[in-house]
Amino acid sequence: xxxxxxxxxxxxxxxxxxxxxxxxxxxxxxxxxxxxxxxxxxxxxxxxxxxxxxxxxxxxxxxxxxxxxxxxxxxxxxxxxxxxxxxxxxxxxxxxxxxxxxxxxxxxxxxxxxxxxxxxxxxxxxxxxxxxxxxxxxxxxxxxx
Numbered sequence: 001x002x003x004x005x006x007x008x009x010x011x012x013x014x015x016x017x018x019x020x021x022x023x024x025x026x027x028x029x030x031x032x033x034x035x036x037x038x039x040x041x042x043x044x045x046x047x048x049x050x051x052x053x054x055x056x057x058x059x060x061x062x063x064x065x066x067x068x069x070x071x072x073x074x075x076x077x078x079x080x081x082x083x084x085x086x087x088x089x090x091x092x093x094x095x096x097x098x099x100x101x102x103x104x105x106x107x108x109x110x111x112x113x114x115x116x117x118x119x120x121x122x123x124x125x126x127x128x129x130x131x132x133x134x135x136x137x138x139x140x141x142x143x144x145x
Contacts, residue, residue, distance in 0.1 A: 005120035012127035020082065020134045022127060025052050029094045038096050046099035049091060057087040059106045061098055064116055066109035071143065075133035092122050
């Protein structure tokens with residue numbers, strides 16, 4: 001990833017309060033050489049993703065065909081999950097997307113935009129929106145309408 005991706009993600013991660021800390025786990029993408037089919041690539045990546053997910057995590061996949069929600073809706077939903085005290089795992093797919101097995105495991109499919117976003121930009125955008133959602137829940141003036 002370009003340096004701006006790491007810098008953008010870290011900027012929002014460090015702003016998060018202790019009770020809503022975000023951690024980035026990067027999964028090495030499958031190599032796209034050797035004549036592997038997209039199915040084989042996605043299957044290998046799915047195995048890596050499954051291995052990293054906390055056992056009882058609430059899983060959300062990011063997909064351009066997922067539900068489009070507002071920042072206020074995200075804040076409400078994040079607040080509910082925090083009350084329940086469960087781990088939440090947001091999954092951003094690789095260049096080929098996500099294996100159907102991962103999508104089926106998800107509790108929710110969320111769209112950050114109807115546009116197709118590069119992985120790095122989606123990562124920074126998600127971190128910013130999570131920070132914005134928490135700031136709304138805490139009545140912090142970051143979010144304005």
